[in-house]
Amino acid sequence: MSRETMSVARVAVVGLGGIGQKVVEALDQGIAGLTLAAISVQNPDKHAAFLAELGKTPPVLPIADLEAVADIVIECAPAPLLPEIVRPFVTKGKTAIVLSVGALLFNDDLVALAKTHGGQIVVPTGALIGLDAVTAAAEGKIHSVKMVTRKPVKGLAGAPYIVENKIDIDSITEPLKIFEGTAREAAKGFPANLNVAVALSLAGVGPDATTLQIWADPALTRNVHRVEVDADSARFSMQIENIPSENPKTGRITALSVIALLRKRGAALRVGT
Numbered sequence: 001m002s003r004e005t006m007s008v009a010r011v012a013v014v015g016l017g018g019i020g021q022k023v024v025e026a027l028d029q030g031i032a033g034l035t036l037a038a039i040s041v042q043n044p045d046k047h048a049a050f051l052a053e054l055g056k057t058p059p060v061l062p063i064a065d066l067e068a069v070a071d072i073v074i075e076c077a078p079a080p081l082l083p084e085i086v087r088p089f090v091t092k093g094k095t096a097i098v099l100s101v102g103a104l105l106f107n108d109d110l111v112a113l114a115k116t117h118g119g120q121i122v123v124p125t126g127a128l129i130g131l132d133a134v135t136a137a138a139e140g141k142i143h144s145v146k147m148v149t150r151k152p153v154k155g156l157a158g159a160p161y162i163v164e165n166k167i168d169i170d171s172i173t174e175p176l177k178i179f180e181g182t183a184r185e186a187a188k189g190f191p192a193n194l195n196v197a198v199a200l201s202l203a204g205v206g207p208d209a210t211t212l213q214i215w216a217d218p219a220l221t222r223n224v225h226r227v228e229v230d231a232d233s234a235r236f237s238m239q240i241e242n243i244p245s246e247n248p249k250t251g252r253i254t255a256l257s258v259i260a261l262l263r264k265r266g267a268a269l270r271v272g273t
């Protein structure tokens with residue numbers, strides 16, 4: 001089938017926060033080969049004005065009803081919702097694009113389900129950088145992947161690791177290293193703050209071999225991620241300084257990464273792996 005005759009895929013979006021709103025706006029404005037079929041939110045009343053402004057207002061449905069009306073679901077929701085969003089789609093051989101990547105580590109049946117039923121779970125580069133180079137390097141041998149994240153205090157506030165360890169980040173006046181460990185440990189301790197570390201780990205050497213430091217820095221206004229990779233094909237380091245979205249934990253570029261991914265799907269020229 002040529003791309004011109006390819007049927008239009010129906011997309012459902014879960015969540016209208018820092019990421020979901022921008023993705024829905026882009027779909028509403030038009031992305032080749034895709035149509036916005038439905039959305040799901042916690043509190044539909046809160047989003048009535050936003051939805052009314054769209055060119056074509058999509059139906060607001062419970063998560064459980066999305067699979068019946070869509071071919072692709074985009075999860076832009078709190079991490080605990082990941083399995084109930086992804087499972088129905090991949091079980092029917094459909095695609096789930098996920099942002100709460102950390103939650104994949106605690107629901108490893110989902111990838112197996114997708115494999116069995118011919119579905120696909122897609123992790124966009126999101127708030128990070130260079131996952132193309134990491135996946136390329138992983139075709140050879142990667143010796144190490146190290147990440148250092150620095151965030152303003154409000155980009156980390158409320159994380160379970162901080163609460164459980166009674167770390168008082170609100171009163172810090174100097175940069176403070178609050179965590180050092182693996183991407184898997186970070187996914188547990190920082191489920192709403194460090195999805196990027198898990199995405200990096202899944203692209204490269206896995207969640208137990210990818211190491212991470214997290215710093216709270218009261219002087220910062222951006223979420224800064226620095227990654228160092230040493231492989232048998234190349235050594236590279238990369239850094240991104242993310243401007244927070246309306247959600248201080250989430251970089252603005254995250255939604256743009258999802259939109260770019262959606263556009264690539266139907267493009268005549270695809271750049272990057």
Ligand SMILES: NC(=O)C1=CN([C@@H]2O[C@H](COP(=O)(O)OP(=O)(O)OC[C@H]3O[C@@H](n4cnc5c(N)ncnc54)[C@H](OP(=O)(O)O)[C@@H]3O)[C@@H](O)[C@H]2O)C=CC1
Binds near residue numbers: 076195
């Ligand atoms: N992979 C990556 O690079 C990145 C991933 N993330 C992750 O992406 C996810 C989304 O982030 P973000 O958009 O900033 O989050 P927000 O907190 O801004 O938005 C979350 C949305 O989820 C909706 N929601 C909550 N409960 C339900 C429910 N039961 N049913 C349907 N919808 C629900 C909320 O609805 P309502 O508005 O009605 O309350 C809200 O619109 C988070 O897990 C975040 O950690 C973030 C940044 C980078």
Ligand SMILES: O=C([O-])CC(=O)C(=O)O
Binds near residue numbers: 195
């Ligand atoms: O990884 C995340 O969940 C969010 C993040 O660090 C960012 O937006 O920079």
